Amino acid sequence: MDSFLKNIKNSSHIIASLKPSEKNRILHLIANALRDNKATIIEENRKDVYAGKNSGLNSALLDRLYLDKTRVEAMAKAIDEIAMLKEPVGRILDGWVVPSGLRIEKVSIPIGVIAIIYESRPNVTSDTAALCFKSGNVCVLKGGKEAHNSNRIIAQTMQRVLLENDLPKDIISLIPDSTREGVAKLIKMDKYIDLVIPRGGEALIRYISENATVPVVKHDKGLCHTYIDKDADISSAVKIAINAKCQRTGVCNAMETLLVHVDVSDRVLKLLKVEFDKFGTELRGCELTLDSIEVKLASEEDFSTEYLENILSIKIVNSVNEAIEHINQFGSGHSEAIITENYTTGEKFLNEVDSACVYINASTRYTDGAEFGFGAEVGISTNKLHARGPMGINDLTTYKFKIYGKGNVRA
Amino acid sequence: MDSFLKNIKNSSHIIASLKPSEKNRILHLIANALRDNKATIIEENRKDVYAGKNSGLNSALLDRLYLDKTRVEAMAKAIDEIAMLKEPVGRILDGWVVPSGLRIEKVSIPIGVIAIIYESRPNVTSDTAALCFKSGNVCVLKGGKEAHNSNRIIAQTMQRVLLENDLPKDIISLIPDSTREGVAKLIKMDKYIDLVIPRGGEALIRYISENATVPVVKHDKGLCHTYIDKDADISSAVKIAINAKCQRTGVCNAMETLLVHVDVSDRVLKLLKVEFDKFGTELRGCELTLDSIEVKLASEEDFSTEYLENILSIKIVNSVNEAIEHINQFGSGHSEAIITENYTTGEKFLNEVDSACVYINASTRYTDGAEFGFGAEVGISTNKLHARGPMGINDLTTYKFKIYGKGNVRA
Numbered sequence: 001m002d003s004f005l006k007n008i009k010n011s012s013h014i015i016a017s018l019k020p021s022e023k024n025r026i027l028h029l030i031a032n033a034l035r036d037n038k039a040t041i042i043e044e045n046r047k048d049v050y051a052g053k054n055s056g057l058n059s060a061l062l063d064r065l066y067l068d069k070t071r072v073e074a075m076a077k078a079i080d081e082i083a084m085l086k087e088p089v090g091r092i093l094d095g096w097v098v099p100s101g102l103r104i105e106k107v108s109i110p111i112g113v114i115a116i117i118y119e120s121r122p123n124v125t126s127d128t129a130a131l132c133f134k135s136g137n138v139c140v141l142k143g144g145k146e147a148h149n150s151n152r153i154i155a156q157t158m159q160r161v162l163l164e165n166d167l168p169k170d171i172i173s174l175i176p177d178s179t180r181e182g183v184a185k186l187i188k189m190d191k192y193i194d195l196v197i198p199r200g201g202e203a204l205i206r207y208i209s210e211n212a213t214v215p216v217v218k219h220d221k222g223l224c225h226t227y228i229d230k231d232a233d234i235s236s237a238v239k240i241a242i243n244a245k246c247q248r249t250g251v252c253n254a255m256e257t258l259l260v261h262v263d264v265s266d267r268v269l270k271l272l273k274v275e276f277d278k279f280g281t282e283l284r285g286c287e288l289t290l291d292s293i294e295v296k297l298a299s300e301e302d303f304s305t306e307y308l309e310n311i312l313s314i315k316i317v318n319s320v321n322e323a324i325e326h327i328n329q330f331g332s333g334h335s336e337a338i339i340t341e342n343y344t345t346g347e348k349f350l351n352e353v354d355s356a357c358v359y360i361n362a363s364t365r366y367t368d369g370a371e372f373g374f375g376a377e378v379g380i381s382t383n384k385l386h387a388r389g390p391m392g393i394n395d396l397t398t399y400k401f402k403i404y405g406k407g408n409v410r411a
Numbered sequence: 412m413d414s415f416l417k418n419i420k421n422s423s424h425i426i427a428s429l430k431p432s433e434k435n436r437i438l439h440l441i442a443n444a445l446r447d448n449k450a451t452i453i454e455e456n457r458k459d460v461y462a463g464k465n466s467g468l469n470s471a472l473l474d475r476l477y478l479d480k481t482r483v484e485a486m487a488k489a490i491d492e493i494a495m496l497k498e499p500v501g502r503i504l505d506g507w508v509v510p511s512g513l514r515i516e517k518v519s520i521p522i523g524v525i526a527i528i529y530e531s532r533p534n535v536t537s538d539t540a541a542l543c544f545k546s547g548n549v550c551v552l553k554g555g556k557e558a559h560n561s562n563r564i565i566a567q568t569m570q571r572v573l574l575e576n577d578l579p580k581d582i583i584s585l586i587p588d589s590t591r592e593g594v595a596k597l598i599k600m601d602k603y604i605d606l607v608i609p610r611g612g613e614a615l616i617r618y619i620s621e622n623a624t625v626p627v628v629k630h631d632k633g634l635c636h637t638y639i640d641k642d643a644d645i646s647s648a649v650k651i652a653i654n655a656k657c658q659r660t661g662v663c664n665a666m667e668t669l670l671v672h673v674d675v676s677d678r679v680l681k682l683l684k685v686e687f688d689k690f691g692t693e694l695r696g697c698e699l700t701l702d703s704i705e706v707k708l709a710s711e712e713d714f715s716t717e718y719l720e721n722i723l724s725i726k727i728v729n730s731v732n733e734a735i736e737h738i739n740q741f742g743s744g745h746s747e748a749i750i751t752e753n754y755t756t757g758e759k760f761l762n763e764v765d766s767a768c769v770y771i772n773a774s775t776r777y778t779d780g781a782e783f784g785f786g787a788e789v790g791i792s793t794n795k796l797h798a799r800g801p802m803g804i805n806d807l808t809t810y811k812f813k814i815y816g817k818g819n820v821r822a
Contacts, residue, residue, distance in 0.1 A: 013739070017763065098784045102773055111795060112765075190620070194795050209601070210624050215796045236818035243820035328424070350813050352428065354523075362513055362816025371821070372812075373509045384522055384605050384809045385626045386796040398795045401783075402761050405773025407647035409654035410782070 004176045005192035011168040012138045016110045020087040027083035030161045031076040037157045038072045044153040064120045075126045082130040085375045088393045089136045103404040108397040110136030112194035117142045119200045122150035129172045135396035142175040187212035220382035221306045222252030222334035224364045227323040229340035230263040237339040243363040246279040249310045253335050253367040257313045259323045265316045266292045285314040303330045320345050324352045335364040356389035415587050416603035422579040423549045427521045431498040438494035441572045442487040448568045449483045455564040475531045486534045490541040496786045499546045499804045514815040519808040521547030523605035528553045530611045533561035540583045546807035553586040598623035631793035632717045633663030633745035635775045638734040640751035641674040648750040654774040657690040660721045664746050664778040668724045670734045676727045677703045696725040714741045731756050735763045746775040767800035
């Protein structure tokens with residue numbers, strides 16, 4: 001591991017100094033290499049799918065794992081699109097002249113070496129590798145063991161293009177030791193690794209946060225809320241609540257808890273019950289909820305649970321303040337929405353809810369790099385520092401100060 | 412500790428929602444309270460100075476610890492100046508409309524609860540508390556035990572103003588348990604603390620980086636280099652090198668290693684020797700250096716040492732590439748300078764040296780919040796993420812996305 005990481009650090013200087021046009025040319029070559037190697041990639045993927053079936057992976061996970069021609073083409077196309085993103089390195093973020101006459105420029109630069117730890121979907125391998133490459137970073141990838149063969153052939157296909165272009169192949173690396181011990185070692189290698197991004201279950205993220213000495217940008221759970229205020233446009237509220245819960249249920253930006261102001265709760269809940277029933281959503285409500293609609297009683301644990309399923313907990317509140325308090329206590333700081341036509345209530349919610357994304361009159365399902373216009377997404381950060389919310393390619397850069405003098409010395 | 416931290420999290424919502432004018436009014440009141448309480452502060456400080464003398468603190472540390480009327484007035488004035496800084500919270504950092512019609516605003520907000528762990532100088536207590544207050548953050552301060560009485564009276568004086576203005580006093584808190592165990596516990600409280608900033612010796616910073624689950628912004632060592640290129644203006648190079656080393660020696664932005672291009676080294680070193688001798692600087696050179704001037708031989712260890720003293724190691728290099736490699740290997744990523752009139756060489760150095768601040772034709776001593784025009788300084792970050800280099804008050808904020816819809820649902 002040590003000699004691997006030393007090499008990687010050296011490679012980071014090489015990728016950092018590549019011209020934008022050169023990076024983009026290579027990304028298009030990589031996309032085409034994936035296309036050309038489609039058959040082999042699918043063949044290797046079949047091994048993973050077969051093993052997954054045998055080990056009893058559920059159908060949702062098997063579907064995430066599965067690759068066919070269309071999906072490999074989508075991976076290639078995603079890389080072509082990453083190549084066409086605006087160059088993230090060398091942006092002059094700020095600049096000024098200080099009284100001593102020095103000119104200061106704050107300039108975006110690559111972070112260096114980024115480790116990404118993720119689970120099943122093989123397209124994450126090609127997406128993240130391409131995003132790191134475009135932003136001038138070396139990546140060290142650790143995918144799930146259930147996608148082992150798929151990830152390896154994808155990485156090898158990308159590496160071959162690097163070698164053909166006289167670049168070190170470890171600019172796009174798979175972790176050399178993918179055991180638990182290997183990962184434990186990697187996340188303490190702050191001398192060589194500049195950032196680790198874990199994407200996966202709570203246990204994985206907790207483990208990495210507690211043990212890493214490398215800085216961590218978490219991609220944690222999304223326990224998202226929608227609050228329907230007494231001054232909501234009710235038909236809009238119903239549409240948004242249904243969308244936030246049912247448009248896709250297994251995703252981090254889906255609503256898990258609905259809060260409704262007591263003044264409109266009876267009417268709203270009766271309307272919603274009809275709509276949720278069409279989607280087969282299981283509703284679990286607070287005691288007051290049970291006065292309006294026939295549903296299960298929600299426990300305190302329900303309000304702390306990210307279901308990632310077609311289940312919704314419902315709570316009736318007396319005020320926007322109670323809604324805000326509930327969210328700040330139970331939420332995960334990901335995405336929350338208020339539905340209201342009242343200016344002051346809306347402002348209060350947007351300002352006082354402590355989450356990465358706060359919405360007024362829109363579905364939380366918009367928390368997404370592509371919907372935000374960032375292009376391909378690195379992840380959705382639940383960190384407060386470095387990057388918060390949807391992370392675009394610019395979030396894979398840091399900055400340095402360049403200072404231009406004329407022989408200046410400090411008095 | 413737990414109940415203390417729970418309260419603190421609540422207080423963070425109160426300080427976050429104060430109006431700018433209200434925050435500034437209170438800061439001026441705090442400044443005046445320090446002025447009014449000058450006599451008591453000095454009295455308490457005498458206890459620390461007395462104890463420090465008895466326990467054998469050296470004269471430099473005793474001087475850092477010592478307070479008199481002028482120094483307390485300077486502390487008060489610094490707070491008045493912090494009050495006058497531009498409001499750091501609520502800046503609209505970016506904003507755009509996406510194809511779905513949503514309007515997205517990226518807005519600066521307070522980080523929340525910031526723990527700061529630092530050593531001797533008591534003015535750090537008032538400076539940091541004021542910077543955190545201005546940026547809407549709760550602070551938990553852990554000063555050095557040698558300044559125990561001084562820090563306590565300063566914090567109490569500030570807290571009294573908070574209470575008189577119906578604010579919870581724990582907006583400005585000293586750590587309730589300042590033992591090693593207390594600190595060990597604090598840095599794992601990521602549920603309540605959003606950021607820890609350690610400012611101190613290498614051992615402290617290493618300990619915190621290795622054990623914290625709270626994100627850390629380090630204020631680490633500065634092993635700064637100046638490289639005199641073959642195309643340098645020699646008289647300017649001499650002036651800058653002397654300034655970088657001798658203007659103040661015990662500071663993180665002072666030069667510790669001088670690199671000189673072999674083509675000009677004989678002439679430059681002879682000129683520099685005369686100047687350094689006037690300051691009594693101890694020079695330690697590589698073998699080639701010894702051919703030009705009579706100095707001690709430098710060991711490999713010298714090139715890895717942040718002296719923080721009037722000692723300089725010197726190395727002769729064959730090219731700007733060798734200089735860059737030496738810096739990237741031995742440097743601490745803090746501040747480095749090149750002295751050259753050559754455009755291409757200068758560009759190469761500024762781009763390829765991997766440090767927070769890279770200078771051309773200026774002294775590294777300018778790496779400083781005030782010199783950068785940030786006003787009072789939070790510290791100088793040697794992190795790559797969140798904040799890098801001199802940290803101003805804006806670096807004590809994070810951001811959220813506010814998203815404005817018109818009933819938008821995702822398709």
